[in-house]
Each structure stands twice: as structure tokens, then as C-alpha cells.
Amino acid sequence: MSGIGDMLQATRFFVGFLPSFTNVGYLARRSLWQRETWDFSSQHWLVSGASSGIGREIARQAAAAGASVLAVARSADKLAQLAEEAENLAGSIHPIPMDLSLVASTEELISRVLVQHPALNVLVNNVGVLLNTPATTAEGLDTGFATNLLNPWLLTTEACQRGLLSDDASVIHMSSGGMYNVPLSVPALESHENYQGAMAYAYHKRAQVELNAHLRRTEAGRRQYYVMHPGWVDTPGVETSLPDFHRVLKPLLRNAAAGADTALWLASHRPNQRAPEGIWFDRALRSSHALPGSRKGDDLEALLAYLETRGNFPGANEAAFA
Ligand SMILES: NC(=O)c1ccc[n+]([C@@H]2O[C@H](COP(=O)([O-])OP(=O)(O)OC[C@H]3O[C@@H](n4cnc5c(N)ncnc54)[C@H](OP(=O)(O)O)[C@@H]3O)[C@@H](O)[C@H]2O)c1
Numbered sequence: 001m002s003g004i005g006d007m008l009q010a011t012r013f014f015v016g017f018l019p020s021f022t023n024v025g026y027l028a029r030r031s032l033w034q035r036e037t038w039d040f041s042s043q044h045w046l047v048s049g050a051s052s053g054i055g056r057e058i059a060r061q062a063a064a065a066g067a068s069v070l071a072v073a074r075s076a077d078k079l080a081q082l083a084e085e086a087e088n089l090a091g092s093i094h095p096i097p098m099d100l101s102l103v104a105s106t107e108e109l110i111s112r113v114l115v116q117h118p119a120l121n122v123l124v125n126n127v128g129v130l131l132n133t134p135a136t137t138a139e140g141l142d143t144g145f146a147t148n149l150l151n152p153w154l155l156t157t158e159a160c161q162r163g164l165l166s167d168d169a170s171v172i173h174m175s176s177g178g179m180y181n182v183p184l185s186v187p188a189l190e191s192h193e194n195y196q197g198a199m200a201y202a203y204h205k206r207a208q209v210e211l212n213a214h215l216r217r218t219e220a221g222r223r224q225y226y227v228m229h230p231g232w233v234d235t236p237g238v239e240t241s242l243p244d245f246h247r248v249l250k251p252l253l254r255n256a257a258a259g260a261d262t263a264l265w266l267a268s269h270r271p272n273q274r275a276p277e278g279i280w281f282d283r284a285l286r287s288s289h290a291l292p293g294s295r296k297g298d299d300l301e302a303l304l305a306y307l308e309t310r311g312n313f314p315g316a317n318e319a320a321f322a
Contacts, residue, residue, distance in 0.1 A: 021231045021232045022253060033283065041090065043067045044119070045267075046122075053238075058263050061260060062264070063089045065091065071093050100147060103150070110159055120164060122267045123170075126263070128147070128204075129148065145200075148205065148208065167222050167223065171223065172263050175209050176202070176205040179203075179206040180291050182206050182294060183293060183298075184207055209227050212226070213278075214304070224270050228262045230254070234253035235256060262283055
């Protein structure tokens with residue numbers, strides 16, 4: 001797309017979605033919902049990206065409603081603080097400090113941690129980063145791609161194959177409205193010459209939406225796979241990655257509880273989504289396409305083949321068992 005084309009698309013995106021994605025949309029829709037309390041007693045959850053923002057709130061509310069939650073993120077201190085705050089809740093928080101940009105860590109999470117716990121009832125793949133400067137992991141992968149897409153995919157599929165998700169588990173992927181701007185593009189998933197953090201992030205989130213539909217098509221059964229958008233939420237991640245957006249829209253942004261709401265609602269209600277496609281937002285399934293051009297992307301097979309090669313390189317497994 002041209003520079004002007006990009007600008008027009010960005011303007012259309014922000015103006016078009018602003019009322020809906022901000023707290024304005026949340027408050028309007030919430031006024032129509034019935035008040036309810038969650039009950040997740042005796043459930044086992046894993047929430048990635050649980051040390052901050054939306055993931056922290058999901059983990060905290062799940063524990064408050066009785067769940068035993070494996071809380072995964074890099075910051076051991078922040079996770080310990082969350083666990084301490086959760087001490088008097090009905091459920092519990094178990095801090096698991098790990099770097100989920102690394103395939104080796106994901107392998108370790110599965111092989112060392114998950115195998116020692118009861119099968120998960122709920123897996124929330126919430127971890128996500130928008131990196132304005134491209135970065136590469138110690139395993140040689142684009143850090144955003146590895147964190148946002150590859151490792152959540154490996155965690156979900158491996159946990160499923162190894163019987164570490166209960167037969168009626170719910171898997172919830174945290175996507176973003178940014179994905180409306182782009183089609184599925186495999187070459188755009190990792191850093192390239194014209195890297196733009198927000199665009200790279202959008203491509204990861206589009207791919208995540210397509211993978212969720214694929215899981216729904218192929219894993220049809222009692223397990224439920226959902227992908228959701230939390231709205232525009234005031235979190236440390238947004239403040240750091242999108243400082244101008246955060247400064248201008250701060251008064252209108254949702255709080256973490258509003259961002260977490262749909263994930264908790266999905267886990268509680270487990271709606272039987274008929275069509276594999278679509279994205280959940282404010283407790284309703286919505287189209288995953290809203291802007292021109294987003295349907296004309298690469299084939300899903302190309303994405304699956306790419307993930308297969310990038311998740312399977314020499315050294316990843318050795319590092320996990322070192
Ligand atoms: N906020 C929004 O407006 C918004 C909108 C659309 C979608 N989302 C999505 O919502 C999710 C949560 O976003 P947020 O705004 O709550 O972000 P946040 O405040 O930055 O939280 C991100 C979480 O991910 C963890 N994390 C980052 N890199 C990691 C890694 N390599 N390994 C393990 N954990 C890692 C962070 O903890 P450590 O630093 O301790 O690792 C933190 O707990 C993301 O997927 C994001 O894309 C957010």
C-alpha cells in the first residue's frame with residue numbers, strides 16, 4: 001500500500017473503531033448484560049503474560065473465583081507479588097517465571113511444569129508484545145513473532161497432543177483489533193527491511209486468528225478454542241509500546257477488568273461457536289474481517305508449514321533439557 005493509502009487506512013481504523021474499542025463501547029454494552037459472578041472452583045488454569053495488564057487481571061479474577069492458576073511471565077518479582085496478593089482468595093496463583101519468546105522455555109513449561117499438574121481446564125494465551133524496534137531471540141527468531149505467535153501455538157498444540165489439556169478445556173487466544181488492518185502474510189511474520197512494530201504485531205494477531213479457526217475446524221470436539229479482542233485497555237504494555245496513543249486516548253481507555261471480561265465470560269459460559277471463523281469481543285462473536293483486503297492473504301497451509309520449520313530447529317529441544 002502507498003504512504004497515503006496507509007494513512008487513510010489507519011484513519012479509517014482509528015475513527016471507525018474508537019467508540020467501540022474504548023471504554024465507551026464497553027460501558028454501553030455492559031449496561032445490557034446481566035450481573036454475574038464467576039465460579040471456577042476446582043479448575044486448573046494457565047495464564048501467560050500474567051505479571052501485568054490484562055493477563056494479571058484474568059489470573060487474579062480466576063483465582064478469586066476459585067481456580068488454581070499457573071501464572072507465567074518473565075518477571076519473577078511481579079509474579080511473586082501477584083501470588084502474595086492472591087493469598088486470601090478462594091483459589092491460588094502459582095508463579096512460573098519463564099521467557100515465552102524461547103521455544104526451549106515453552107518445551108520446559110510443558111515437560112517440567114505442566115506434566116506435574118492436573119490437566120488444564122483453561123489455557124489463556126494472553127502473552128503479547130508490540131516491539132517498535134525489531135529484536136531477535138537467543139534462538140535466532142524474531143522476538144515478536146516468537147512471543148506472539150510461535151510459542152503460544154507450540155504450547156497449545158503440544159499440550160493438547162500430550163494430554164495436558166482436559167478433554168473439555170477452553171483455550172483462549174488474546175488477539176487484537178489491529179489484525180483487522182492486514183491479511184494473513186507469512187513473509188510479514190518476521191523482521192524485514194521495512195519493519196514497523198505496529199504492522200508486525202498486526203500480522204501476528206491476524207495469523208493467530210487464522211490458527212484459532214484452524215484449531216476449531218480440526219480439533220472439533222468438546223474442547224473449545226476461542227480468539228478474542230480485549231478492546232483498547234490502559235496497560236503498561238500500551239503505555240510503553242504506543243506512548244502517543246496512550247497519552248491521547250488515556251481518558252477513554254478501558255481498565256484491565258474490562259479488558260479481562262470477555263476471557264472470563266468465555267471460560268465461564270463456554271459458548272458453542274458454530275462457525276470456526278470470528279473473533280470474540282465484548283461477549284459476542286464478531287467478524288474477523290472489517291476492512292478491505294484482509295481476506296486476500298496467504299494460505300493457511302503456508303502458515304502451518306512455516307511454523308513447523310521455525311519451531312523445530314536444532315538446539316531448541318537440547319536447550320530445554322539441559
Ligand atoms: N492493552 C490493549 O489495549 C490491548 C489491545 C489489544 C490486544 N491486547 C493484547 O492483550 C495481551 C495483553 O496485553 P497487555 O496490554 O496487558 O500487555 P502488558 O501490560 O505489556 O502485559 C504483557 C504481559 O506479557 C508478559 N510477557 C511479555 N513478553 C514475555 C515473554 N517473552 N515471556 C513471558 N511473558 C512475557 C509480560 O510480563 P513480563 O514482562 O514479566 O514477561 C506481561 O505480563 C497481549 O496479547 C496484547 O497483544 C492488548
